[in-house]
Amino acid sequence: MSKIGVLAVQGAFAEHEAVLRGLGAQPVELRERKDLEGIEGLVLPGGESTVQGKLLTELGMMEPLKAAVASGLPVLATCAGLILLAEKLENDPAVWLGTMPVVVRRNAYGRQLGSFTAEAPFKGLGTVEMIFIRAPEVVSTGPGVETLATVNGRIAAVAFGNQIGLAFHPELGRDSRIHALFLERVHAAGQRLRL
Numbered sequence: 001m002s003k004i005g006v007l008a009v010q011g012a013f014a015e016h017e018a019v020l021r022g023l024g025a026q027p028v029e030l031r032e033r034k035d036l037e038g039i040e041g042l043v044l045p046g047g048e049s050t051v052q053g054k055l056l057t058e059l060g061m062m063e064p065l066k067a068a069v070a071s072g073l074p075v076l077a078t079c080a081g082l083i084l085l086a087e088k089l090e091n092d093p094a095v096w097l098g099t100m101p102v103v104v105r106r107n108a109y110g111r112q113l114g115s116f117t118a119e120a121p122f123k124g125l126g127t128v129e130m131i132f133i134r135a136p137e138v139v140s141t142g143p144g145v146e147t148l149a150t151v152n153g154r155i156a157a158v159a160f161g162n163q164i165g166l167a168f169h170p171e172l173g174r175d176s177r178i179h180a181l182f183l184e185r186v187h188a189a190g191q192r193l194r195l
């Protein structure tokens with residue numbers, strides 16, 4: 001049973017845990033540094049990226065997570081999580097984990113009316129329902145980044161090595177295929193974070 005760390009300092013983490021459990025994985029809530037020991041994969045949920053980023057730093061989780069992700073620990077990052085992974089933000093000077101060579105625009109669809117649902121093809125899965133909530137957008141990708149989905153020409157999902165970044169919220173729908181894809185990567189990577 002894969003032990004998956006789910007960042008649980010703020011945001012929509014409980015929904016990810018339920019999907020992971022449904023797929024036979026063991027979610028572990030990450031609230032302090034010692035919770036990282038032994039995780040085989042990482043989920044960065046949606047929420048508010050500035051709050052999450054500051055808490056990651058204050059709680060001593062930023063450096064070990066950054067090192068683990070940079071050396072191949074599989075990550076599934078949704079919405080605010082994608083912002084945490086981005087090497088650069090177009091409209092914010094902050095850089096958090098900075099492990100994915102993409103430029104991301106926060107609140108790219110507008111702050112108030114920026115929530116909507118779309119259906120679009122996702123690489124390897126066919127059509128997927130995508131729920132966007134004050135979503136970010138990947139505005140440019142660096143070398144080695146693969147685009148997994150676009151909605152109306154705008155990038156909604158990317159992969160770089162073992163990092164998957166989504167602008168939308170797969171944990172809020174009924175479809176667990178993206179989490180299953182992530183767990184396949186976790187099995188293939190066979191990594192375990194050691195503090």
Ligand code: GLN
Pocket residue numbers: 045046047048049050078079080081083106107133134135136
């Ligand atoms: N707008 C949020 C941010 O910039 C992300 C929204 C989300 O995670 N649903 O951090």
